[in-house]
Amino acid sequence: MSAIFNHWLTQNALVIGSFALVFFLLRAGARNERWQRAWVRLKCDRTGLIALGIICVYLLVGALEMLRVPNGGGPTRSIIDVLTASIAPEKTYSAPLADELLASPLHEKTVGRHLLGTDVLGKDVFVETLKACRTALIIGGLTTAIYIPLGALLGILAGYFRRWVDDVIQYIYSTLASIPEILLLVAILLVLGKGLGTMALALGITGWVGLCRLIRGETMRQSERPYIAAARALGQTHWKIVIHHLLPNVMHLVLISAVLGFSNIVLAEAILSYLGVGAPVGTASWGAMIDSGRTELSRDPFVWWNISAATVALFGLVLALNLLGDALRRAFDPKRG
Amino acid sequence: MLSYLVRRLLYAVPILFGVILITFFLDNVMMTPNEKAGRVLGNKAVGKTREEWIRNRGLDLPMPTQFVRYVKKTVTLDFGTSWQTGREVRKIFLNGAGPSLLITVPGFFAAFTASLALALFQVFVRDSPLDRGLTIATVALMSIPTMVYVIFGQAVIALGLSYFPAYGFSYGGFGMVRFLLLPVAIFIMINLGYNTRLYRAIFLEEIQQDYVRTALAKGLSGTRILTVHVFKNGLIALITLVVAQLPKLVLGSLLIESLFGIPGLGNVLVQAIQNADQPVVMASVILGSVLYITGLILTDICYALADPRIRLS
């Protein structure tokens, strides 16, 4: 079973499946009239469009690293591995675009120059930075896939049914909210162990509270609108009201939260790396690269390229996500923001 | 007022119970006594030593009994001893709070004042290119990881301003100020972006209220409307957010303290986390929750004091 799961074809199918799922969810949302109006406004928002473009580039790079191709008889390689195969490993901490190349004199001054130097293991920093995109997207994607349905569903249930359902859900999230997020994260990770999956699970457990609160409030507002009373009077089931009336009217908040939440997850990964509960060793991650910068910057001559590359890459993604989130908020609710 | 406080404290009980349940679950249910003994005593200790260790701590008792003992201990603030250092967790926390507050309190108030000024300025020049530029700048400030602030801050100091030490701490006197200056500055930077954005949003919300139109119709200047009418309303809205954060300042800043080698609670926690020192981490979870609830109660009280519309009852 796990052999099938770990097979590169299954993995590729999962990756393509996830991207397709996101695409179809957005398509489904776009049938809503409110989303169409927002899209028209977003198209006039230059900052938002630039941010969206940048995010697409990150998604593309991450996808290229996620998709694997067979490599003769050996372990499979990612497409980025294939594309950068010409860049040979180099000695530890070679500076960006250094003239001297030890491994293969043939490539001198042409391909294979280390655009951003190499790290402690002699790996090319530029390639590692691109590869780390995958880690960020996997953690962000998995976490989002966990906390968004959880937060949205519980929020709608609490806001629609009120009474004891609301009491129970409120109690759970008040309790979770009372614990400082980073401590809860660490406590869960200490017990569950390191790994991308557990990290996503821990981030998911702590992450749904804010969304749930938001959706609960909006659902309560929507429930007081006449159209819900009308749907009830027509004898529609609770299930139908939740799915056909409430969900479409709160989905834009979910979308905005998902975008802004993604940026928080990427930032949290960096902190968790420093705390020693981040991505497992051997996985390229911006957090780990920044963390290694602590010692590298105190070397003489100091190694600035590793931490700088990771910082710029992480900053670019987080900034783009934040700006897109703001742009979406403006597009959906032009009176504010 | 008093009856309100009592009721509020009673509300806190189930929440604290929930938090204790979570830590108990993570601490004891998810981890077998054997694993624990292995972590504390090292994997070499086997057989009798392990069994004895487990028995001494009552880890062989049935779960419900263990839970009752756990609750009792927690309520009496007995968090056990650190696996790492063997010191009492309560003492560790008491010693760490001081240095933490030295960074977070000045940093918090400086960040609050600076953000408030910046947000008001942005609202004053709202919808201008300057406002848009500052908005992007505040988002950019938020998008840089704390680690990067600290690491580059230290690098700049190592390169140039060697008067300020890049690492370490000393108690008392001017020396201490030298050690604190950079950490506090970085604490401000970290909070500036987020705060400013939030405060700006709050003031912009106030600007759309009807009373602003009334004030305009009275012939008041834009500056006066902003600094008197909008400011007071916005400030009351801000108090909710700000006061709630005050108690948590005791916990310090994890990254700043550990990266600068300041012996505060944040630093203690980072070491505990890196060494998987479970008693310290779990105690901090409970402490954090208590501080959070304290913050909520403080918020309500301040709200009632500041806003003429609110009466606690």
Place this chain on the structure above:
Amino acid sequence: MSTPPLLDIRNLTIHFHTENGVVEAVKNISLQLAKGETLAVVGESGSGKSVTGLALTRLLPEPPARYVSGEILLEGRDVLKMTARELRAIRGNKIAYIFQEPSTSLNPVFTIRSQIAEVIHLHRPEVTDVDAEIVKYLDMVGIVNPAQRMHDYPHQLSGGMQQRAMIAMALSCQPDLLIADEPTTALDVTIQAQIIDQLKDLKKRLDMSIILITHNFGIIEGIADRVAVMFRGKIVEEGATRSVLSNPQHAYTKALIQCIPQLGAKRKRLTTIDHAELEALG
């Protein structure tokens, strides 16, 4: 040379620039108001009546609003050509406002006293005993025990009392013109009558012009000397209140008058207005 009327609006056109295109809120309207005269501007929501009221001291936020053409002459001076400082000098001082929703129009975190004192300090710096002045005006608008009530916050007063406090604030700088923008719409019916009676009383006692903006023909009788009916940004009928009420010319005016519920009149259903038909009439 004859003195100019207090207010002379000439060919005023105001547009709103929204994302869905330009909305013509006020289309080429002209109105005159003499000193001491009371004019009612009647129309339903969206007819441009409130926009016109706010435009008189350029209170509309620009953008989205844009004054496309026309003049607003206040004692012969064009408001639309005034500097920001000159505008502030007439706001509250020559032209004062009361708005629809007293509970949100008063600043919730300042006392009535400080909100009225603020406007007196601003426009009448010569007044030394500000508190006495505040008491005088609160008393004038029928607030009982004004010396104590002035220390209240808005939320401590009832809706009717809040609106009286708003009126007192508006009167406190002895304006030449009071613009009452739907002053009774947010209030209970009995309170509405009290506020209108209060305005009638004030109109008699103070030599002040009033523009009463309302959707309700029922409240203007006995207070307005003249009435202007607005429909879709245009003035469709204007005349002495009595003659308009007894002999309305325009179909829209007739429809609005029919909408006044009559005490004791038996009707199967409330009258509604058919806009398509009115549009066809032009």
